[in-house]
Amino acid sequence: MSLVFGYSAGASPGSRAGMRAYDDGRVELLEPGADWREIATLSADEVDQLAERTRAAGILDLPEEVPRPAQMDGGGECELRSELDGRSVRSVIHGWNEMNPPARPSLELVLAMSGLVSAAQTRG
Amino acid sequence: MLGLQQSHGNAWVARAMQRALMRQPDAEQAARQAFVARGPMPAAAGVDFQSATGRGGFNVRYDPATSEEVITLKVGIDFRDGLSVDPATGVVTPNDPGFAAAAASVTARNPGGTPEAIAARVTEVQTDWAWAAQQRTDWQNDYEALIEGAWGGQHHFTADRWDDVYADVRIDVNVHAGLLAGDHCKATVFKDPPGNRQGPGAAVTSTPGNSTAATGSFRSSDITGTGDYLNYSLQFDNNSADLRTATSTSLEAPGDAGPAHLDKLIVDFQRGTPTGGAPIRITGHASTTGDGDQNLRLSRRRAEAVANYLRTHGDKIAGSRITVEAVGTDGAAADERWRRVDIQIGDGRPQVTMAHETGHMFGLRDEYASPAGGISPGAGTGGGIGTPVGHGALAAAMGGGVQTAVFENNDSIMSVGNVVRPQHYATFLEALNSVTTPERFHYGGAGHSPTAIPDLIGPDVVRPPDATPTGVA
Numbered sequence: 029m030s031l032v033f034g035y036s037a038g039a040s041p042g043s044r045a046g047m048r049a050y051d052d053g054r055v056e057l058l059e060p061g062a063d064w065r066e067i068a069t070l071s072a073d074e075v076d077q078l079a080e081r082t083r084a085a086g087i088l089d090l091p092e093e094v095p096r097p098a099q100m101d102g103g104g105e106c107e108l109r110s111e112l113d114g115r116s117v118r119s120v121i122h123g124w125n126e127m128n129p130p131a132r133p134s135l136e137l138v139l140a141m142s143g144l145v146s147a148a149q150t151r152g
Numbered sequence: 153m154l155g156l157q158q159s160h161g162n163a164w165v166a167r168a169m170q171r172a173l174m175r176q177p178d179a180e181q182a183a184r185q186a187f188v189a190r191g192p193m194p195a196a197a198g199v200d201f202q203s204a205t206g207r208g209g210f211n212v213r214y215d216p217a218t219s220e221e222v223i224t225l226k227v228g229i230d231f232r233d234g235l236s237v238d239p240a241t242g243v244v245t246p247n248d249p250g251f252a253a254a255a256a257s258v259t260a261r262n263p264g265g266t267p268e269a270i271a272a273r274v275t276e277v278q279t280d281w282a283w284a285a286q287q288r289t290d291w292q293n294d295y296e297a298l299i300e301g302a303w304g305g306q307h308h309f310t311a312d313r314w315d316d317v318y319a320d321v322r323i324d325v326n327v328h329a330g331l332l333a334g335d336h337c338k339a340t341v342f343k344d345p346p347g348n349r350q351g352p353g354a355a356v357t358s359t360p361g362n363s364t365a366a367t368g369s370f371r372s373s374d375i376t377g378t379g380d381y382l383n384y385s386l387q388f389d390n391n392s393a394d395l396r397t398a399t400s401t402s403l404e405a406p407g408d409a410g411p412a413h414l415d416k417l418i419v420d421f422q423r424g425t426p427t428g429g430a431p432i433r434i435t436g437h438a439s440t441t442g443d444g445d446q447n448l449r450l451s452r453r454r455a456e457a458v459a460n461y462l463r464t465h466g467d468k469i470a471g472s473r474i475t476v477e478a479v480g481t482d483g484a485a486a487d488e489r490w491r492r493v494d495i496q497i498g499d500g501r502p503q504v505t506m507a508h509e510t511g512h513m514f515g516l517r518d519e520y521a522s523p524a525g526g527i528s529p530g531a532g533t534g535g536g537i538g539t540p541v542g543h544g545a546l547a548a549a550m551g552g553g554v555q556t557a558v559f560e561n562n563d564s565i566m567s568v569g570n571v572v573r574p575q576h577y578a579t580f581l582e583a584l585n586s587v588t589t590p591e592r593f594h595y596g597g598a599g600h601s602p603t604a605i606p607d608l609i610g611p612d613v614v615r616p617p618d619a620t621p622t623g624v625a
Contacts, residue, residue, distance in 0.1 A: 037250060038350065039529040042404040043379060045253035045350035057256050060349040061406055067260040099360070101207070101512040103369075104250075104353020124250070125369055127357045135249040142252035146243050149259040150269075 029054075030111035032075060033082040035138055037106040037124055047138075047145060048109070049078055055145050068148040079112055081140050085133040088115050094130050096123030103127070108134055184314050188216040193587045198224060200336070201586060202363035203515030203579040205542050208356065209336045209363025210514060212583040214319060219601060221309070221319040221584045225299070225513055226326045227368075228335035231288050234342040234351065234371070235281035242270030244277055248342055248369075250352030254281075280345040287372075291341065292327040294375050295506060299325045302507045302565070303514070306572040309581055310552075310596035318601030319593055321580050325510075337513050339368035348373045354505050356512035366513060370506065377502035379404065381520075381528055381561065381568035384417060384495040386410050386458065387488065391442070393453035395461055401492070405527045414461050420526035421497055422468035424538040424560030429473050430498035434459050436478045439490040448480030458493045498563025501570050511566050515579035517542030519566040521559040528561045528568060535559040541566070546582055547575035552595030554578075574598075 034048025036058050046058045053070040070078065082088070087110050096103055103123035110117045124131050192198075198213030211224040235255055236245045242265065244255040258281075262272035304323035311317035331338040337356065344351055351371050359365035384402040388394070398410030405416060423429030436455030438447035459476045462469050484490040521537045522528055535541060541557045548556040554574045563569030565576055574595055585592045 037253075037353070039353060039379065040381070040404040040527055042402070042406055043349045045257075047253055047256055055256075057253060057260060059253065059257055061403070067256055068263075097357070099206070100355055100357045101518055102353055102509060103355035123353075123355065125352060125355050126248075127355060127367060127369065138249040138252045139246065142246055142249070142255055145252075145256050146245070146259060149256065149263050150241065150243055150265050 031109055032079050032112060033087065033137065033141065034109045035106055035134070037104060039104050046106075047141060049075070049141065049145070051075055051079075055148065068145050070144060070148050074144045074148065078141060078144055081137055082110055082112055085137040087119070087134065087137065088112060088117050090117065090119035090121075090134075092119055094119060094121040097128050100125070100127055106131070106134065180314070184317065187314075187317070187588075187591055190216065192217075198222065199587065200363040201583045202358075202361070203543070203582055204546065205515045205517060205579065206360030207358045207515045207517065207542070208366050208513040209358075210583070211336070212580075212587055214584055214587050216317070219318045219320055220322050221580060222322050222324055223303075223514070223580060223583070224324045224326060225337070225510070226332070226335045226364075227295075227328075227337045227339055227513070228331035229288075229292070229327060229329055230331060230338070230340045231283050231291075231329060232340055232342050233277075233282040234344040235277045237274050237277035239270075239274050241265070242273045244273055248352045251281075251342070251344075251350070254344070254348070254350050281343055283343045283372075287343070288329060291372055291375060292329070296325045296327050298375065298504065298507060299323060299510050302504070302570070303510065303572060303576075305600055307574055307577045307598055308596045308601040309577075309584060309593040310601070312592045312594055318596060319584055320600050321577065334364055336364050337366040337368050339370060341370045341372055341374075344371045344373050346373055346376060347378055349378050354509050356509055358512070368509065368513070370509065374505035374509070377504050379505070379529075379568075380502040381420075382497040382500045382502060382563055384413070384497075386413060386493050386495075388454055388491045388493070390488070390491060391450065392491075393450060393457050395457045398493075401489075402527075410458075411461065414458065415465065416525060416527045417495065418462065418466035418469055419523050420521075420528045420561045422466075422523075422537050422560075423470065423473075424558040425555070428558075428560055428562075429468075429470060430560075430562035432462065432469070432474045433494075433496040433500070434462075434474060434476045435494045435496070436476075437484055437490050437492050437494070438481050439488065440481045440484050440486045444481060448478060451480045452476075452478035454478075454491075454493045458495065497561075498569055499571065501563065503565075503569055507570060508565055511576065514576075515543070515582075516566050516576060519557060519559055519564055520561050520568050526561075537561070543575065543578050546578035550574065550578055550581055550595040552597070554595045 036044045036046030038044035043060045049055045055068040056064040057067040100123045103125040105122045106124035108119045192215045198211040201212045202209040214221045246252045246255040262269040300323045309319040356368045380403045386398040388398045395410040400408040400413040436451035438451040463471045544556045557575040
């Protein structure tokens with residue numbers, strides 16, 4: 029079992045929130061001040077979609093640190109992880125915000141993941 | 153001089169010098185009157201200004217008749233719901249990727265496709281994550297009041313040339329729905345529930361050289377404090393003062409073992425200057441279980457265990473910064489939450505995010521630092537503790553004893569607290585001097601100036617003594 033894609037965003041260990049999905053379809057949720065907990069199961073097709081979107085977003089090629097744009101103050105940060113294709117990627121994007129162009133592919137990926145997870149959650 | 157004495161005599165020269173000396177005050181008086189007669193500077197409408205820091209932008213004008221420097225900040229707001237919900241399917245959609253986990257959380261509380269689950273999700277989203285018209289108005293009013301109160305009147309300036317000519321700072325925030333070309337900051341504010349701690353991080357992006365081009369992204373909950381980097385707690389075992397078995401219950405880093413938690417605080421709260429570093433107040437508590445005197449001693453042992461660890465492991469945490477108090481069972485109950493030690497940094501007031509972010513609109517940079525191994529905001533400022541911040545040089549040029557601003561985690565507004573200190577008026581002074589040139593002002597002190605300009609604008613207006621600046625209430 030390996031991690032297809034996961035992220036956690038926030039300014040401190042106590043405020044981090046995110047989701048992560050494994051290749052067996054299991055999805056876990058992180059809420060501020062709590063531990064990861066399972067909330068849904070993706071279908072095999074949904075796992076494939078997430079994997080493909082993760083590759084397309086360039087997550088596997090991100091550097092360890094993506095700096096915040098020089099003219100941005102604040103914006104928090106987001107840690108991205110993936111173990112797709114035998115890789116082990118961990119990248120931190122500072123200023124994880126639409127105003128930061130290098131952050132946009134991962135922002136779109138998280139929105140796509142949200143749609144897949146929501147579908148899994150609402151079908152019961 | 154010798155030639156004049158020879159041609160006109162000593163007495164003549166003495167009289168001439170006396171006349172010149174007597175004329176000097178007249179000249180100064182005339183210059184001051186001329187300065188006041190200039191009226192609002194540079195004009196009644198003020199002028200848009202951006203600091204040399206290249207951050208934010210605001211309108212500034214100085215009116216000598218009222219001794220006021222008026223800083224006007226126009227903020228246009230695009231109000232957006234944090235989450236949306238399809239009333240037919242109950243699918244919850246985040247309106248910013250930062251809310252994706254929140255959307256999953258709402259659905260996780262009421263999963264599935266039953267009518268009851270869908271209705272519950274619809275209700276939660278509409279109640280907590282969607283703007284109502286009155287909420288938008290209230291948020292605008294709250295934001296204006298917050299900033300005008302927090303940032304206005306905290307310090308004043310004095311003219312270099314006349315020590316009774318002042319500039320008090322009044323902040324006038326003009327917030328409105330919708331984005332206008334002349335807005336200094338065009339902001340998106342997402343609706344979220346009060347106290348919510350997840351979602352897109354507050355951010356301000358500036359355009360150097362353009363005072364009306366900043367953009368911002370905020371959450372409605374940013375109008376109150378939702379983070380807390382100034383208060384920490386360690387919970388101890390029953391009848392124990394052993395730090396090794398204590399566990400942190402701090403909002404920003406719960407679950408740490410006692411020594412590991414204190415190691416993080418030592419990293420974060422190193423002093424930035426030899427005489428710097430916020431005070432650290434350590435208060436020991438005990439639950440009401442057991443004997444009262446014994447509990448008082450226990451609470452002291454707990455507090456001393458924490459204080460001793462900080463003193464002996466933190467070579468940059470000067471012992472003089474630490475005060476220890478044992479309160480035993482004062483205000484306590486029997487439950488385990490009272491078996492604890494509280495650690496307060498500075499004044500301990502959790503930061504109000506919008507007050508901090510507005511500092512960027514005023515041209516200031518961050519002063520908090522994110523050293524490896526600490527807890528403080530992980531966004532990373534790139535500056536090491538003790539190194540000058542982006543407005544450090546402006547602060548150093550303020551005069552009046554104001555020091556260069558450096559990176560340090562403390563209770564200052566541009567760090568992780570709320571206190572508006574002298575260096576936070578650096579861009580206001582910069583703006584003032586730009587509109588009063590060639591006359592210049594310097595830092596004059598805390599609070600309002602003692603009087604309006606005397607004898608030039610009619611009867612003196614003596615203001616009541618001002619309270620010590622308190623920052624955000």
